[in-house]
Amino acid sequence: MSARSDHHQTVPLSVLLKRELASEKVEKPEISHGQANQSKKGEDFTLVKTECQRVLGDDVTTYHVFGLFDGHNGSAAAIYSKENLLANVLGAIPPDLNRDEWIAALPRALVAGFVKTDKDLQERARTSGTTVTFVLIEGLFVTVASVGDSRCILESSEGEIYYLSADHRLETNEEERKRIIASGGEVGRLNTGGGTQIGPLRCWPGGLCLSRSIGDMDVGEYIVPVPHVKQVKLSSSGGRLVISSDGVWDALSAETAFECCRGMPPDAAASQIVKEAVGFKGLRDDTTCIVIDLQPPEKPSPPLPAPPRKQGMKVFKSMFKKKSSEPSSVSEKEYSEPDAVEELVEEESANLSERLDTKYPICNMFKLFICAICQVEMKPGEGVSIHSGTENTKKIRPWDGPFLCSSCQEKKEAMEGRRTFGGIF
Ligand SMILES: [Zn+2]
Numbered sequence: 153m154s155a156r157s158d159h160h161q162t163v164p165l166s167v168l169l170k171r172e173l174a175s176e177k178v179e180k181p182e183i184s185h186g187q188a189n190q191s192k193k194g195e196d197f198t199l200v201k202t203e204c205q206r207v208l209g210d211d212v213t214t215y216h217v218f219g220l221f222d223g224h225n226g227s228a229a230a231i232y233s234k235e236n237l238l239a240n241v242l243g244a245i246p247p248d249l250n251r252d253e254w255i256a257a258l259p260r261a262l263v264a265g266f267v268k269t270d271k272d273l274q275e276r277a278r279t280s281g282t283t284v285t286f287v288l289i290e291g292l293f294v295t296v297a298s299v300g301d302s303r304c305i306l307e308s309s310e311g312e313i314y315y316l317s318a319d320h321r322l323e324t325n326e327e328e329r330k331r332i333i334a335s336g337g338e339v340g341r342l343n344t345g346g347g348t349q350i351g352p353l354r355c356w357p358g359g360l361c362l363s364r365s366i367g368d369m370d371v372g373e374y375i376v377p378v379p380h381v382k383q384v385k386l387s388s389s390g391g392r393l394v395i396s397s398d399g400v401w402d403a404l405s406a407e408t409a410f411e412c413c414r415g416m417p418p419d420a421a422a423s424q425i426v427k428e429a430v431g432f433k434g435l436r437d438d439t440t441c442i443v444i445d446l447q448p449p450e451k452p453s454p455p456l457p458a459p460p461r462k463q464g465m466k467v468f469k470s471m472f473k474k475k476s477s478e479p480s481s482v483s484e485k486e487y488s489e490p491d492a493v494e495e496l497v498e499e500e501s502a503n504l505s506e507r508l509d510t511k512y513p514i515c516n517m518f519k520l521f522i523c524a525i526c527q528v529e530m531k532p533g534e535g536v537s538i539h540s541g542t543e544n545t546k547k548i549r550p551w552d553g554p555f556l557c558s559s560c561q562e563k564k565e566a567m568e569g570r571r572t573f574g575g576i577f
Contacts, residue, residue, distance in 0.1 A: 163494045168385050169252045179292050181390045181446040183216050186419025188426040189440040195223035196397050196438035197230045201238065206254070213251060215290040218442055220302050222397040224360075226280035229367030232273050233282050237366075240272075241265030241286075243527050255293050259381045259497050262286065262297040263507045266366065268526050270377035271563050274369045281360070281368035284379070285317055285395050292386045292446065293496075294393065297379035299364035302397045305406045308493045309389035313406050316393075318380030318500060320364040322353040328363035329353070331502055335374035335569030364502070373566035376502050383497040390446035391493070392418075394425065399439030403429040418443040504564050505538045508554055524554035525563070536561040541570070 187198055199219035206213050217238055223230030244264035245257050266284070283300020296304045298317035306314040322329055322339055329339050338356040341349035352361050358371030366377045394409055404412070404425065412428045413421035422443040429439050501507055508524045521530045524538060535555025556564060 162496050162498070163385075165252055165256050165496055168494065168496070179388050180449060181292055181386070181388075182449050183289060183444065183446055184418050185218065185442060185444040186417065186422045187440070187442040188419070188422040189438070190399075190426055190430050190435055191438050192399075192435050193438055195227050195230060196399075196440040197221040197223070197227070197234045198440060198442060199234050199238065200442070208250065213290070215288055216444075218287040218289075218393075218395060218444060220283075220285045220395045220397060220440060220442060222283040222300065222302050222438065222440070224281050224365075225368075226278075228278045229273060229280040229365075230282035232276075232278070233269055233284055233366050236272065237265055237269045237284065237286065240268045244268070244524075251290075255290055255295070255383075258288060258295045259297075259383060259499060260508060262295070262379055262381050263504070264525050264527075266297065266299065266377045266379045267504070267560075267563070270366045271526065271560065273367055278367055279370040281362075281365040281371070281375070283320075283362065283397070284366055286379070287316075287393065287395060287444075289444070289446070292388065292390075293383065294386060294446075295381065295383040295497075297381045299366060299377055299379050300362050301401070302395065303401050304393060304395045305409070306384070306386075306391055306393050306493065307410045308386060308391040310387065310492060312493065313410065314384070314493060315406070316382045316384065318364075320362050320380075322355060322361055322363050325363060332363055332374045335567075337372050337374045337569075373563075374569055376567045378502045378504065378507060378567075380500045381497060382495070382499075385494045385496060386446060387492055388448055390448060392421075393442075393444040393446070395442040395444075396425065396429075397438055397440045399437040400425060400429040400441055402437070403433040413443070418445050502567070504567070508538055521555070523557040523560050525556060525560040528557050530555065530557055534558075538564070541565065 183202060185200065187200070189196060199217065201217040204215050204217060206215065219234065219237065221230035221234050241261050244261035245254065249257060283302045284298065285302040285304050286297045287304055288295045294316070296316040298304065299320060301319055301321045304316040306316055319325060320328060332339055332355055339353055340356060341353060342351045342359070343349055354361050355363065355371060355375065358368070360368060360371045360375060362375065364376050364378065368375045392410065400409065408428070409425050413424040416424060422441045425441045426439050499507060521532060521535060523530060523535065535557065537552050538554050538556055539552060
């Protein structure tokens with residue numbers, strides 16, 4: 153899985169920011185949103201925080217946060233994540249970063265924030281779990297972190313559809329099945345006795361259908377909270393984002409979801425998507441939808457115009473499809489084409505030594521003696537290198553950071569199947 157990122161041609165953030173500088177403006181779209189829900193179990197929760205402010209020298213910048221938490225085995229994990237995840241993510245971003253450093257720091261901070269939230273929740277001994285689809289919007293930069301099977305999809309103003317989240321269902325994700333089996337879990341269908349197997353693939357013990365979530369401490373540490381992270385930059389003409397729980401995606405395709413609410417403002421669009429999904433399959437599950445429109449500021453703010461699309465034409469870019477194991481097919485033309493959605497980051501590995509070892513100059517700003525996950529201060533010599541004990545090809549010296557506190561190091565080893573969390577080898 154890690155090899156994929158080597159082939160993956162993404163656009164450097166610096167190139168995009170230079171373009172903005174050259175055009176002498178920071179592109180700030182207008183953001184409008186709406187949400188709708190039909191509840192069966194009452195385990196879906198949403199987080200909407202718009203116009204969050206961040207001080208940048210003498211300037212103030214704003215960003216927007218949207219989250220969807222689809223709980224299972226109770227609501228505790230979903231509610232705890234809704235209340236704590238954002239603070240844990242922001243707490244993992246060093247202070248005083250400029251705009252490009254802040255955007256570039258997000259993927260790593262999201263990983264640290266998800267793992268810290270999961271670890272803190274486990275210490276409270278909850279047995280519930282939750283999917284998380286977490287979206288941060290800064291200007292035209294959209295960063296999505298996800299665990300589980302809720303989804304975030306994007307339709308650009310050019311009429312193309314992109315998947316911004318992963319699908320962590322064991323049934324459809326072979327790489328995740330391999331990872332769980334390698335970490336000591338078992339994957340199989342429910343056995344009704346007499347050899348008859350029914351239902352989707354599940355992880356045993358526990359019987360969870362998902363390979364990643366926050367919570368689920370009773371299932372096994374290999375159900376990890378490490379999110380799939382994707383960061384894109386929209387073109388200045390914007391686009392529409394739809395975040396929905398599996399209640400929608402079990403009934404509707406991405407195309408149908410966008411098509412059924414075309415031309416509607418976001419709140420009506422969210423209601424329409426939920427209505428279509430429930431109308432199609434009945435209310436079998438909690439069904440929640442958030443619709444977010446990003447539009448150029450100069451326009452008077454009509455609903456998104458219908459993009460010129462041929463009926464039935466499927467426009468998927470292979471570079472955005474999750475399971476492409478081949479090198480990305482992004483061409484020279486796409487790389488130099490500013491009027492399209494551009495991908496900056498796509499990371500999926502469950503391996504923390506890869507995900508927290510970001511090669512970016514801001515690494516220098518992370519204080520050496522702060523735990524890369526929980527941000528606790530450590531005495532010199534107390535931290536454990538995040539690379540210790542991992543099969544990393546490069547030579548690791550004990551003083552190579554980033555470092556983890558002993559408690560987070562235990563958590564990391566448990567997630568890799570090398571020990572039981574809180575227990576012994
Ligand atoms: Zn720690």
